[in-house]
Amino acid sequence: MTKTLTVKHLAATHQAAFTQTRAWEADEFESLLTSPLVFATGDARCFALVRVIADEAELLTIATHPDYQRQGLASLVMENWQAQAATKGTREAFLEVAADNTAACALYMRFGYDIVATRAEYYRRSDGTICDAIVMKRVLSAHNLPDV
Numbered sequence: 430m431t432k433t434l435t436v437k438h439l440a441a442t443h444q445a446a447f448t449q450t451r452a453w454e455a456d457e458f459e460s461l462l463t464s465p466l467v468f469a470t471g472d473a474r475c476f477a478l479v480r481v482i483a484d485e486a487e488l489l490t491i492a493t494h495p496d497y498q499r500q501g502l503a504s505l506v507m508e509n510w511q512a513q514a515a516t517k518g519t520r521e522a523f524l525e526v527a528a529d530n531t532a533a534c535a536l537y538m539r540f541g542y543d544i545v546a547t548r549a550e551y552y553r554r555s556d557g558t559i560c561d562a563i564v565m566k567r568v569l570s571a572h573n574l575p576d577v
């Protein structure tokens with residue numbers, strides 16, 4: 430975490446970006462980032478939080494503030510965290526996304542992620558709607574970074 434990217438920035442951007450599901454609070458980011466396995470990348474407009482365990486990386490969350498969406502920021506952040514994970518020895522990257530999150534699904538498919546599992550009725554939202562979660566995966570290495 431840098432001086433220019435604090436947990437307050439992460440929480441504010443998360444809250445602005447996640448309108449359908451509960452956003453994470455600053456203390457939740459703080460707690461996750463106490464782990465040496467977790468890192469954040471990006472800035473106050475767009476960031477990703479990633480956990481690397483052995484040779485697997487998990488994208489815990491990614492968010493672009495609505496004022497800055499569709500400007501290529503998440504693509505840059507995806508490139509950045511995948512490159513960082515690859516240098517830590519990551520061979521595979523996983524993530525989970527709501528099946529109806531068309532923006533995120535399009536982003537991940539553009540980066541070569543494939544669906545490997547579905548968790549039926551995983552998300553129960555405050556408005557009462559229920560949605561499947563899908564788990565996506567891609568092979569990742571220093572020599573296999575995305576073409577975007």
Ligand SMILES: CC(C)(COP(=O)(O)OP(=O)(O)OC[C@H]1O[C@@H](n2cnc3c(N)ncnc32)[C@H](O)[C@@H]1OP(=O)(O)O)[C@@H](O)C(=O)NCCC(=O)NCCS
Nearest residue numbers: 446491492493498499500501502503504526532533535536
């Ligand atoms: C998903 C999200 C991070 C994308 O951020 P972004 O900075 O707008 O993404 P980019 O500008 O880099 O977009 C890259 C590509 O993703 C896809 N994409 C992004 N937003 C999209 C949208 N609203 N609809 C369809 N495709 C979209 C497109 O393929 C896009 O490329 P293009 O603009 O050349 O068509 C952003 O919409 C967001 O923060 N959403 C709310 C939080 C969230 O759902 N996070 C993911 C949880 S798993």
